[in-house]
Amino acid sequence: MEGLRITGGDTMGNQYQKLAAGKDFLDALWDPLPAMANAPKFGAVLAAIEEHMIFSETDCRGRIKRVNSGFCALSGFSEDELIGSFHNIVNSGTHDVAFWSDFWKTICRGKAWYGEICNRAKDGSIYWVDSVILPLRGDADEIAGFVSIRHDITDRKRAEDALSCMGQIV
DSSP states (O other), rough: OOOHHHEEOTTOEEEEEEEETTTTHHHHHHOOOHHHHTTTHHHHHHHHHHHOOOEEEETTBBBEEEOOOHHHHOOOOOOOHTTTTTTGGBBBBBBBBHHHHHHHHHHHTOEEEEEEEEOOOTTSSSEEEEEEEEEEOOSSEEEEEEEEEEEOHHHHHHHHHHHHHHHOOO
């Protein structure tokens, strides 16, 4: 996944196209062109991400720069507590060194990483997210940060654990 191409037209019939790649990806999502701001489909994408996904943006070292309300609600941390903190503020300790090594090698090579991550909320509870982490590129094509888009799969993981326990009893 190299980027996101957004095309369409505004209410005046003007056509637009924006390729959102690298650091422009977030600009396209959060600071859309005036014509795009009126595009119903684009607004629906933003609303869906805000309402149904867990979103964060970090710098290249993993320091959080931006989060959505879904991230705050699931983690129990406020936006003020998260911004400026390293993303490992939610690390549960579940995953081993090899897991995180593969994770960082993948995204630092400029590739998208897909997988399930177990995190710990502020209150100590565990939650699971199905995740995609994408590198963001700077003006000189260097990796300038990362964007994470996640979906809560805690209920599914609990059901899997319950079934596994039942299978061991039988």
